[in-house]
Amino acid sequence: MMETKLLTVCLSFLVSVSLANNPGFVVRLTEHGLQYVRDLALQLLREELQHMDIPDQRGESGTPIGKIDYTLSSIRVESATVASLDISLDSGSGIRVSTSGVSLRMKADWRYKNRGFIHISDHGSIDLAIAVDLSLTGTSEMTANGQPTASVVRCEFNVQNVDVHFHGGASWLYNLFSGHVEKAIKTNLQSQACSKITETLNRNGQKAMETLDLIEEVGNDIQLDLRLVQSPIFESNYLESLQKGQFSYHKSPSLNFSPQPLSVPTYLSGQMFYMFVTEAMLNSAGEVYQKSGKLKLKITSDEISSSSFFQLNTDTIAGLIPGSTLKSKFPNMGMQLVVTVTQAPKFTICTDSIKSVISTDMIAYVIHPDGNLTYVFTLGLVLNSTLGLWVENTDGRLYLGLTKNITVIHGAVTVKDSIIGHFSGENIEAWLNLGVPFILHGIQTKGIPIPTVRALTFVDPHITLLEGSLAIGTDVKYDMSQS
Incomplete structure (x- = not known):
């Protein structure tokens, strides 16, 4: 019928x-x-x-x-x-x-x-x-x-x-x-x-x-729990579904998950649907993606434009770490960086930006002409940054990811290990605003998938930042032939 x-x-x-009192993810018609x-x-x-x-x-x-x-x-x-x-x-x-x-x-x-x-x-x-x-x-x-x-x-x-x-x-x-x-x-x-x-x-x-599966598979061994936290809300001008929005890895849910009450402004009504992603959901994703080892990136000179003033080689890096023996031991050689997020990222959503605190280890290698690698040093980076987000419809799914509009407000650098002598991380801090945005953007280039249903296509999605959450407003098209 x-x-x-x-x-x-x-x-x-x-x-x-668990069924929490407050939702981590809300959808409004x-x-x-x-x-x-x-x-x-x-x-x-x-x-x-x-x-x-x-x-x-x-x-x-x-x-x-x-x-x-x-x-x-x-x-x-x-x-x-x-x-x-x-x-x-x-x-x-x-x-x-x-x-x-x-x-x-x-x-x-x-x-x-x-x-x-x-x-x-x-x-x-x-x-x-x-x-x-x-x-x-x-x-x-x-x-x-x-x-x-x-x-x-x-x-x-x-x-x-x-x-x-x-x-x-x-x-x-x-x-x-x-x-x-x-x-x-x-x-x-x-x-x-x-x-x-x-x-x-x-x-x-x-x-x-x-038959509705509310445990969404969003990656290998990563799930998103979209069960209801209360019955759907029917009002005269909208229908709202309040869902958990908690990520898990190997069926072990994220630990730091305590959504705060969500306040939806009345002016968000111009599109057919609004999806609200809370800080709790974003932090849950960060914890699970970090735990699963997916927040890891290998960078070589191939990823950097030849016209860039910054090149990933021993001559450039040696200029950032005076006192080291990097250039004398390995003159004019390419380098490889392996960046791993070591703790669950912390996100704070404000009306003008998304702030983050991300801790990483950056391990540097020298690339020899025959392709072999030699380990040279390990840096610990703690980055306080503001992030930009994008949302787009790809292959019938909606993805939320980082833009290149990343600004490091403050970065703390420690030298954890080195085979090229003692050096200070102070000069590297000046480089963070230039290099780290590229690194962070590369960690999650595809973005996190937003739940949808078969035969539904998103039209003109865009993001509005709120206090403690972000709203993805979108129109939709439904293909009945696929239902």
Whole structure:
């Protein structure tokens, strides 16, 4: 049924989340998004009506020839129209879908037999035209393990009109009292439709919710927990899903995860969806990516433009560490740096920038002409930086990553080990603003994937920085052929 798919699409994306009191990740569907869902639902409803499977109808009716039992079988829809469809949010209740002027023209086979002393039966075909109005309210709650539910809580079904026309058999006679059959069909539909619709939608909707995987695989042995932390929120102008947003490595969740209450500004309403990534979620990602060894980068001169004033060779590096024997031992030779983040990065999101504290080890090697490496020194770097972020749609997924707009506010350098004599790290601190942005950018060039659902494409995503969180606003396109 159309309403099952509609509620599943909305909730799959919204919950597309230990159960903490505060969410680490929040998804909001705005009024603009609801308008898109309305247009999508109208198209979906027309297709569903055109291809829906209608069970055989059986009933009884009083006619001029006495009481009869009738059967309508092989019911098929020839055409379907929908005059109007409206979707709205009932505050504190759920999603309300209302249709009016739904008209179906159908064909079926008919058969009847009377209940009199002399048994009479006949059969043939029949044309039916039915006009109905339907209103449903669906809602979603949270199970004990953070899974969403989907159910119909209100149904109104009103048959406006039924017209029948018999063919075959003694159809000329039956058409004279077709009104009796029309009344019987109308009464039958009116009394049974809501219970059958509700039963079907609840069964199919819950089945869809149970198969929804809220532990997102975002890399080898890295998962993102998107189970609900409370039931979805239905307000008059938005629908909101509050999810955990905690990363884990080898199924061991990040330790430092305590989301703060999220305040969403009212001015963020111009796009269909908003996804809010909190500091807690960002720090959870940093901890897990560091623990998994993914925050590691090997840099050689091949990654540096030949036109750059800074070249990764012994002559350049020796100028930064006076007193060392680097240049005399290894004159005019290339170098390789291996940069590893040694502690979980700490991120703070402000309205004007994202600040970070990142601790790294930088291990330097000399590259000999034959390609062999000789270890020369290890530096410890503690970097207080401001970061820029990018967001883009790649291969159907949304990725969040670092830009090259990285500024080191303060950098502390210690010499942990050296085979080229004692030297000070003071001059290297002056180089940090030049070299470290390149290093940090290279650590995570692809970005962290943002959860989505199949057949959903993001359109014009952009980032807004808030206090303690960042908002990714985006429009979407949904391809029903892939659903």
